[in-house]
Amino acid sequence: MQEEYIKLIFGLKLKQVRASKDLSLFKLSKLTGLSKSYLNEIEKGKKYPKTDKIILLAEALEIPYDEIVSLKLDKNLAPIAEILQSNLLQEIPLELFGIEERDLIEIISNAPMKVNAFISTLIEIGNNYNLTKESFYLASLRSFQEANDNYFPEIEQSAKSFLKEYLVNSDDSVTNETMEEILKEEYNYTIVYKDFKDLGAAELAKLRSIYIKEKHLLYINSTTDNDQKRFILAKELGYNYLNLTKRLYTFSWASFEEFDQLLNNFYASYFAGALLLPEDKLLKDMQNLFALESHDLSKFQEILGKYTESPETVYQRMTNLLPKHFNIRDLFFLRLSTKVGSNSYKLTKELHLNQQQSPQANETEEHYCRRWVSLNVLKELENQKDDHHEISAQISIYPFNNNQKYYVISSATKDPFNPNYLRSVTIGVLYKSAQRKIKFMNDPQIPVREVAVTCENCGMENCADRAAKPSRFEKNIRTKRLNVIINDFIKEENKI
Incomplete structure (x- = not known):
């Protein structure tokens, strides 16, 4: 001690x-x-x-x-x-x-x-609530991101310096071959592409990469899609270029021993995003998109396709740039997962900037509001037979949370490592703080829906989408009524 x-x-x-x-x-x-x-x-x-x-x-x-x-x-x-x-x-x-x-x-x-x-x-x-050390540290990491508006200029500059050092033409996107060459020549890596199903344990097949520190050996699951391979390579460059020695050794990570490993994993991931989606390029595309008067989701899809990265990488990258360059700090990011055929949804990642906006993850097994666009894109995707990218947006109003109003856009794709699972990623921005920066948000064609956080805590009457009874809401109402009755009784007794 x-x-x-x-x-x-x-x-x-x-x-x-x-x-x-x-x-x-x-x-x-x-x-x-x-x-x-x-x-x-x-x-x-x-x-x-x-x-x-x-x-x-x-x-x-x-x-x-x-x-x-x-x-x-x-x-x-x-x-x-x-x-x-x-x-x-x-x-x-x-x-x-x-x-x-x-x-x-x-x-x-x-x-x-x-x-x-x-x-x-x-x-x-x-x-x-079955909160673990991991959930506590993840909450600490989210608080750190939120305290910095999820923008880290030192890492942005490091990514720019890297591109300047290693790319002849800064207008070109960094290729897989270039990243592999740098890892091998500069950092003495050996990179092996292998189907993880052949590694002997079924659990390993779900991983995307494994790094053996002592041998500088990086295994990448050959069944991983190209976007994920690019992110893995860029992240390894981040670990090395930023000189982050305490690190995680698998992607996705299974466990960690100390907070610095989790923090450095975030730094390396941030570097990867800044490397694959350079700040100046994405910023220009966002400015052009936000200048449009009409709401056109195909224009948003063009940005997603332009960088050939997963929707999650682009959505996450936008949460870096919105506060810094557009002064839009009231925003949230969500990632949800569901198994095909089930009616259960798990919020696996979240970020809230400037204030604790709804919705938020809960550990009480309550049912998330079925009116969320994040859930609706998953339902729509389930009806698609081939690989498909489902995208949708709406204005969400929270009548039981001070009538907070958000513009929310969400994309859903199949999970490449869990074919029976689907996932969606979502950005929501507070309407009043973003409408002057994002012109198309004033388009009356955007659907508007009243939403809640969970069915159990929602007082909407005759909701056709409800998945559970409003048990918590009704309990709160009963408690408030009882308090009113008690207070009235005390007042009457004091008059006697």
Whole structure:
């Protein structure tokens, strides 16, 4: 355990014992001969007393020496001790949010019982909703993206520098052959294309790539489509060009040991997007698209086809550029997945900029609103027999969430590694903050629909698309009615 945490635990114990004996810092100072300011610094975890002073404190507080120096806290503060003795504070990327570890320790020492209650609440929520370490770190990563408007100029510049260094003609798109050559010649890679079904384990067949660090050996699943192969190669270039040593070794990743691996995976992915869809080129296409007066989804599809990348890569890249270049910060990105023939949908990726917009993922197995365009494109795609790219858009209004209004566009494709699954990617932008920047949003031909987040929390009457009863909504209504009745009763009683 770090020395700082040992100091803090000693300070917490001293403060707890002193309070239990109804002693002020002034009284304890008189009993021990130690100054009030010195005792205060001990309790805040800033100083650790020498042995002779610990003996004075133990005698004044009438507790054994071994007990006061023990790192064990009683049950009231046990969750704090667990946090401090784990590596959680080292794992949380405090510096990304401008927070000093010392500041966090100061907060804990100033109000230990309140912090303990807060930590206990988080633990209980995590247990109730099956939240894992991975989901916690992913939430931290999303918060980091949101805090930076999902735009990272240093990585954008690195991608531009890379293209300038390795491409003769900057107007050309980087080819697979060029990326492979750079990985082999500059970074000593060996690249093997192989059907992962032949690797001996059925589970490996679902992976797109595996990197063997010790041998600089990159396996790429030969059944992967070209767009995915390009992204894998570009991402490996990102790891190396940005000198990211802590990394993930499979795509898609199965697990990770520390937050830096997840963060660097994001950095490498961002670099890949900036390499394959250069900022200046995509920005020009977006400006031309947004200048159109009429809503024409074929124009959007032209952009998707121009870069020969998966819809998800283009959608993600747009979330980088919309806040920076169009001042559109109220936006969300979603990725949903469903199994063919089922009526169940899982939100597998999300990002919310500027505010926590609806919709958001939930871990309660509730049914997402069937009026979402994200779900409707999946339903339409299921009816298509061949490989197809389904695209749709609508104006979504959330009547039960302050009538928030979004322009939402969504694309659905078949999952190349799970033929029985479909996935959709979606961007939603707040209407009032984007309508002046995106001309076609004023086109009256765009469908408008009232939507909710989940059926269980929706009060729409006679909804033909409902997949579940409005159980949470009705419970909230009953609670509000009961509160009104109670308040009215109290008022009447006070008049008597």
